[in-house]
Amino acid sequence: MRLQNYGFRNFVGCGFGILLPMSGPVKMVGLSLGEKHFIKGGIDQNIRSDGRKRDYYRPIFVETGVIPQANGSARVRMGATEVIASVKAELGKPSALHPDKGKVVIFVDCSAVAEPTFEGRGGEELSAELSVALERCLLGGTSGAGAGIDLTSLIVAEGKICWDLYIDSLVISSDGNLLDALGASIKAALANTAIPKVNISAAASADEQPEVDISDEEFLQFDTSAVPVIITLTQVGRHYIVDATSEEESHMSSAVSISVNRKGHVCGLTKRGGEGLDPSVVSDMISVAQHLSELLMSRLDSEISAAEAEIGDDEES
């Protein structure tokens, strides 16, 4: 069966005085009442439709180096959700407010290949929402404080030249839990990123742009030890589940995405969905996310190093 997320629900009154639900995006057949009860009941009893428990992730596959012309790239598959992320580094000028920091721009594109509703401008809203959520989780506040990615490592010549990282993600197949998959793909792509070494010609005056020589041979691997992972907890009924499929997401009451780094610190938090949450539930979710982040982080790390090792083997052979 094919199901879609209900963005928001409009109710349209018709002539008989009956309220008919009118959905935002046009979609295919929805879930019947019986199916909804089945899913909710299963979650209550800690058995989901695909046999998982509430706190289990789907199988995760990571492949790095999939885009040769980018500085770093990765392709992550969580169940049927598949995303590709690529990192491109270009030289640019740091902003006047932060002369010692480089810049990172995250852009998500939802491809029509994943969902027919993403055709034309249909996927723009979701893309914008995901891009902003990722920037919030990974890049910290507007002052750059608390960023998961160390922006000071991107500086070349303070106040004059810095590296601009353009992180582009593409959603190829969408089966729920896009934010987690995107976070994981960006982490893997950054682990795969090699930034070329730049030699600056010495003795340039304060106003002039120094000459740069971008090395073709030497590269610096990007340090990803501080990059957080994103865990999305979706509330369905009275319980919350991790790694929801689009079927389960279609009748969630609310979802909280929490990004946690290696030290167990919370780096960012986003709540989506109409229903309000009791504050105690939110703090409970945060502790659950912290616990799950350790498992997800170690799993991702082993997958990423396995993928990188594979590339190493291919290059040697």
Place this chain on the structure above:
Amino acid sequence: MEFVNPEGLRLDGRRPMEMRQLRAEIGAVARADGSAVFEMGNTKVIAAVYGPREVQNKSQQSNDQALVRCEYTMANFSTGDRKRKPKGDRRSTEISLVIRQTMEACILTHLMPRSQIDIYVQVLQADGGTRSACINAATLALADAGIPMRDLVTSCSSGYLNSTPLLDLNYLEDSAGGPDVTVGFLPKLDRVTLLQMDAKLPVDIVENVMQLAIEGCKAIATYIREVLLENTKQLEYRRGL
């Protein structure tokens, strides 16, 4: 610039009549009715087909045939320089139209009236010949979706540089300023369904270059047929037949 050196080798070491390496994979997108990834050298394209399904825009519905729609987009990271706007630019609109017309000609649309078939093609890596790779991927995706077609549509490009007809141009050869002929071909029916050319070409050479592209199309058709047969065998095996 020399595109064919005195030994007869091109920039990437191929012979003039040699095609790039082909690779195809069926069923890449689980949620689509049919999908395929097609690679021609470094050009990598993913196609997904949704349909036949109910027409979304009733005004476009046709009572005697299916509505075929197509969208071509390039990923941000597909080209060497990062593309700012993935969709909506004129080149994408033109290529969407070209792919739609090519596929519409070979789908048996009269068998599925009042329905809609959507073909979405996404370019993951662009290294010349994206149009052809998209048509080949779309053919595979349509076959995977089980949509009835008259024949497989295959496409290949050819050019003429340093007085030599070249098959399957890559990006460097394409941007050299020489002619670029793209041919869409129905192998069993032996019919040309798409023919596009830019830049100039002497009239007596046109036939040669076009014929070379057609030969390329036939080779791709053989490969596509193999891939589909292999896929069917896998499906049979999984069903326990």
